[in-house]
């Protein structure tokens with residue numbers, strides 16, 4: 001076990017955000033946490049990373065931790081490379097190692113403008129790349145990533161996916177959040193949904209979404225694979241297993257139905 005939270009609660013000004021979170025993370029494991037805006041994901045990650053104290057419950061494990069906040073503050077004149085080199089030195093690397101590693105990560109994430117770009121000139125996505133590099137510099141045993149894909153272009157998202165896979169293979173525990181319902185990046189991710197201040201296990205089979213259709217040919221939607229419930233109203237409302245969402249939408253379009261909405265809320269059965 002790398003890090004464990006048991007019955008963790010957190011309140012802000014007597015308003016509970018986390019009500020009793022149990023989460024145990026082991027070496028080489030990739031854990032995803034989904035939840036709507038304001039559900040407490042960042043709060044949970046800060047506690048996991050040891051940056052915030054819970055109001056109740058216990059935490060154990062003190063791994064070397066890399067943390068990427070949801071917004072990386074990058075308002076300084078210093079260049080990305082100098083900033084990362086300094087952080088590397090603070091975390092115990094030699095000057096040469098620190099510069100080399102910083103340069104390697106910036107190159108891997110393809111920082112636009114190169115390593116000498118001042119932090120304050122970076123776009124959101126490029127600042128995020130520096131945020132990722134600072135978390136990876138120390139060779140973390142636990143990597144905590146708050147909505148790490150947001151703001152990244154497709155190429156960098158794919159690099160980040162590869163980096164996560166490589167680190168996990170190497171024994172690093174990785175915990176990330178994402179508000180998207182289909183955020184689980186494959187079978188190797190243990191996924192949870194944060195709802196009402198508690199974590200629920202979430203797997204692709206159990207996750208559901210809502211699709212609203214109008215018009216088109218009649219069909220036996222209730223009998224179709226992946227459709228869990230059907231409600232007839234002005235529009236036809238289908239509750240659909242996330243794993244079957246694309247195939248249901250494809251069939252709806254083939255049947256000339258207008259797709260009015262695909263609800264991104266994650267349900268769980």
Ligand SMILES: Nc1ncnc2c1ncn2[C@@H]1O[C@H](COP(=O)(O)OP(=O)(O)OP(=O)(O)O)[C@@H](O)[C@H]1O
Pocket residue numbers: 012013017035036037038039040041042043044070179
């Ligand atoms: N330092 C703080 N002081 C007071 N309230 C806070 C603080 N940090 C977070 N909150 C409140 O706690 C709740 C959960 O916030 P948090 O940022 O953890 O949610 P989140 O799931 O990460 O949201 P998002 O998806 O929008 O980033 C919100 O209502 C937020 O306003």
